[in-house]
Amino acid sequence: MNIPNLTAFQDTLRRRSYAPLLLIIFTTFCLTGFSAQACDFERVKFDAQFDAGRLDACEMVTTGAIEETHQTHFILSVNPENTPINPSPWYAFSAVAKGADHTISVSIVASDAKPRYTPKVSTDKQHWTPIDFHVDSEGLHFELALSSEPIYVAAQEIIVNDDYQAWMQKDAIQSLFTIEQVGTSVQERPIYGMVATQEQNKEWLLIVGRQHPPEITGAIALFAFVEKMSANSELQQAFFKRFNVLVVPMINPDGVVAGNWRHNINGVDLNRDWGKFTQPETTTTFNYFRSRLKQDHRLVFALDFHSTQQDIFYTMPEEYGLVPADFAQRWIEQLKEQRLGSFTVRERPGSSPGRGVFKQFIADNFRVHSVTYEMGDNTERPLIKHIAHKSAEIMMQQMLATPAEAFIPKAIDESVD
Ligand SMILES: [Zn+2]
Structure with a gap:
């Protein structure tokens, strides 16, 4: 896994004159259609367009001063195929940094369902490593270190x-x-x-x-x-x-x-x-x-x-x-x-x-x-x-x-x- 390059992240922000925005709460939506979609943000791309990929909507939420947290927070939503259903929220997507390596925080939010599966990451969709996470009433939360090489995140190993x-x-x-x-x-x-x-x-x-x-x-x-x-x-x-x-x-x-x-x-x-x-x-x-x-x-x-x-x-x-x-x-x-x-x-x-x-x-x-x-x-x-x-x-x-x-x-x- 790549070590996040926080200095480069801050430099990028300064260079692009985002300073006036830093204390303002801003939210960017990337609403997608039903399942297996990609969400393309300025510095991060999420992609679920592969077999077993699942991501229904992405939202970039940065609250307060970015300089304090150094991280962008994304809320990724997954929905069941239909209801009623046994609640087993599945998620699987890749994430890639556009530009400098950096770390983001991610929340997986599933409609009307508690998390069932704990996150694993892989670079090849064959070998998987569990990562640290925490769960609360809002969903499942973890950090991801991103680079220009896609990292896959999934609820369980992907076997397609x-x-x-x-x-x-x-x-x-x-x-x-x-x-x-x-x-x-x-x-x-x-x-x-x-x-x-x-x-x-x-x-x-x-x-x-x-x-x-x-x-x-x-x-x-x-x-x-x-x-x-x-x-x-x-x-x-x-x-x-x-x-x-x-x-x-x-x-x-x-x-x-x-x-x-x-x-x-x-x-x-x-x-x-x-x-x-x-x-x-x-x-x-x-x-x-x-x-x-x-x-x-x-x-x-x-x-x-x-x-x-x-x-x-x-x-x-x-x-x-x-x-x-x-x-x-x-x-x-x-x-x-x-x-x-x-x-x-x-x-x-x-x-x-x-x-x-x-x-x-x-x-x-x-x-x-x-x-x-x-x-x-x-x-x-x-x-x-x-x-x-x-x-x-x-x-x-x-x-x-x-x-x-x-x-x-x-x-x-x-x-x-
Ligand atoms: Zn079963």
């Missing part, structure tokens, strides 16, 4: 469609999975699936991710989970000799590109659309999955990766009539027995029929367990990966230890539509 593409090209993934387009978004972006099948296999594992765009720790967990499954080992070979796998790592590409707080580009929560199938993302993905299930095939387990304030595994209750009855509970019990450092394994069984939640839809239509795998927003990233590796390994062992007949429901509800 290109990153998924690059990840799916990794050797371990490529040697195991075929990459196919399984669906199409509202804005006609492809939704990719990673498919691993063998002729003799009749049982399927289904994994989905990124229904909610800002939920990056869930994305990090999914990557690590699938990488562990892909790592060459006896366990891996035995697993893929028995189970077919479909992974749809990113089901909401439009929402991710737009920097949405939760919904797809139509303003719909995809994790309230399963079974209702009003949106192309859920509909085309599920139709693809169903097209791969041959008559004697069946789904045996499913996972959906998310993020929330805490690390939580939302399961279906043991008494819900799924097979095997305690499958998810045993998986989580075994995870608890691992040495996981500061990680607390929290299980929360629950059922919410008819709400369109993926986990519930799977349970009600296939009579097997499904888990919403939620990682905390601030959980240490190496710990997320460690938990994902352990939980993938235990799941593979447990699925292999479960006889095929134990995964067959007594009566399958045929009314999938």
Whole structure:
């Protein structure tokens, strides 16, 4: 990060004869349209015109004597895509100094929502560093040292469609999975699936991710989970000799590109659309999955990766009539027995029929367990990966230890539509 050049800043102000203005409160507005915009001020440019970029309005507010504070204060506003919405204000933008390096203070203000995500900075959108901040009733506040090189600021690490593409090209993934387009978004972006099948296999594992765009720790967990499954080992070979796998790592590409707080580009929560199938993302993905299930095939387990304030595994209750009855509970019990450092394994069984939640839809239509795998927003990233590796390994062992007949429901509800 560059050290702010305050002297140069003051010199610039004097040279430009701004002195009469210094004691006057002045405010400059740069009102922008809806999302992904740029705000161009005399000495600073903010830009959110990249995938996952989000900035709805910028305001330069300098109160009192600049000579005392040496800083210009900017209020950057972000708005949800529509309401009502789960309040998860997402922001992502670059900032660059025009002219001399200097430091600014920034407030992120979100309409009707408290901050959820703490700021991180990066120069390449790949490596991120948390920065100091404080929160009050007005919003989230921090300082930024600017230079002529853009610095990116975001609510969480930026993981966009290109990153998924690059990840799916990794050797371990490529040697195991075929990459196919399984669906199409509202804005006609492809939704990719990673498919691993063998002729003799009749049982399927289904994994989905990124229904909610800002939920990056869930994305990090999914990557690590699938990488562990892909790592060459006896366990891996035995697993893929028995189970077919479909992974749809990113089901909401439009929402991710737009920097949405939760919904797809139509303003719909995809994790309230399963079974209702009003949106192309859920509909085309599920139709693809169903097209791969041959008559004697069946789904045996499913996972959906998310993020929330805490690390939580939302399961279906043991008494819900799924097979095997305690499958998810045993998986989580075994995870608890691992040495996981500061990680607390929290299980929360629950059922919410008819709400369109993926986990519930799977349970009600296939009579097997499904888990919403939620990682905390601030959980240490190496710990997320460690938990994902352990939980993938235990799941593979447990699925292999479960006889095929134990995964067959007594009566399958045929009314999938
Ligand atoms: Zn979520």
